[in-house]
Amino acid sequence: MLLAILEISNFTFSYPRSPQPALKDINLRVAKGEFIGITGPTGAGKSTLASCLNGIIPHFQGGTAQGQISLQGSSIFERSTAQISRVVGSVFQDPEAQIICTEVEQELAFGLENLGFEPAEIERRIAVALDMVGITALRYWPTVALSGGQKQRVAIAAALAMLPEILVLDEPTSELDPMGTEDIFRVLTKLNQEYGITVIIIEQKTEHLAAHAGRIVILHNGEIAMDGEPWQVFSQQEALAAIGVRIPQVAQLARMLGGNSKETLPLTVEEGRRFLERMLRR
Numbered sequence: 001m002l003l004a005i006l007e008i009s010n011f012t013f014s015y016p017r018s019p020q021p022a023l024k025d026i027n028l029r030v031a032k033g034e035f036i037g038i039t040g041p042t043g044a045g046k047s048t049l050a051s052c053l054n055g056i057i058p059h060f061q062g063g064t065a066q067g068q069i070s071l072q073g074s075s076i077f078e079r080s081t082a083q084i085s086r087v088v089g090s091v092f093q094d095p096e097a098q099i100i101c102t103e104v105e106q107e108l109a110f111g112l113e114n115l116g117f118e119p120a121e122i123e124r125r126i127a128v129a130l131d132m133v134g135i136t137a138l139r140y141w142p143t144v145a146l147s148g149g150q151k152q153r154v155a156i157a158a159a160l161a162m163l164p165e166i167l168v169l170d171e172p173t174s175e176l177d178p179m180g181t182e183d184i185f186r187v188l189t190k191l192n193q194e195y196g197i198t199v200i201i202i203e204q205k206t207e208h209l210a211a212h213a214g215r216i217v218i219l220h221n222g223e224i225a226m227d228g229e230p231w232q233v234f235s236q237q238e239a240l241a242a243i244g245v246r247i248p249q250v251a252q253l254a255r256m257l258g259g260n261s262k263e264t265l266p267l268t269v270e271e272g273r274r275f276l277e278r279m280l281r282r
Ligand SMILES: Nc1ncnc2c1ncn2[C@@H]1O[C@H](COP(=O)(O)OP(=O)(O)O)[C@@H](O)[C@H]1O
Pocket: 015, 016, 018, 022, 040, 041, 042, 043, 044, 045, 046, 047, 048, 049
């Protein structure tokens, strides 16, 4: 694999006074430019893992950790949250909770001002970040006037204003309908493909993950249960059902009709359509 931008090695983490570790012996190597979808049932440790990548653990949350997480080749635990935020941008589940300013522009300026950037650099980065996410028109909007999907785009733009190498998103579409969700995934795909940003998204909506991510990681009971290309992971339907992970519907249908390899297992609606056409022609 190419140079790892992020490498988690034999990492175990326990919350204070918790008998069971929330993460157990995690090994995950992420190359620059990957688009990784992480999924798994509630309580699997997904948010804990996200907190380890943005510095909430150990800076704001106690507990005991073993093993190593290295970011661009050096330990993440030796960096402040401000240093981490220049490399790892974070977006969370609830857009209400992460938007703190009354106007979109201020929201994007906030983190940059805290890091002491010059006004001209702040101006440049705000314009770039708004453009990357496609919300230049919302620049002077009051944040209360935004829809849920617009709020999540603003949260993504605020993270991008720091020009991070990696974007970590923890269930960013849980408040959004299927169209709003697809819209966010399209933005992430563009950021990944056009700007080379490494995307790590925690998401329960496996349909969208299958269509956009290049790699799927399944977390279960604090451990990595599966790690592979979408077709490799989503073809293991019995194992996923036992873990409690929803399988994309097109993949379910294809399995019923006998598809199970990379060539035949469709993961998007378009692939599903072509798969059905092939089956019907036989
Ligand atoms: N602040 C905390 N203190 C103690 N235990 C926690 C805390 N946050 C999460 N946990 C526990 O850690 C485990 C993993 O939780 P979490 O990372 O939130 O899972 P997920 O995001 O996959 O639903 C769960 O058993 C949960 O109860």
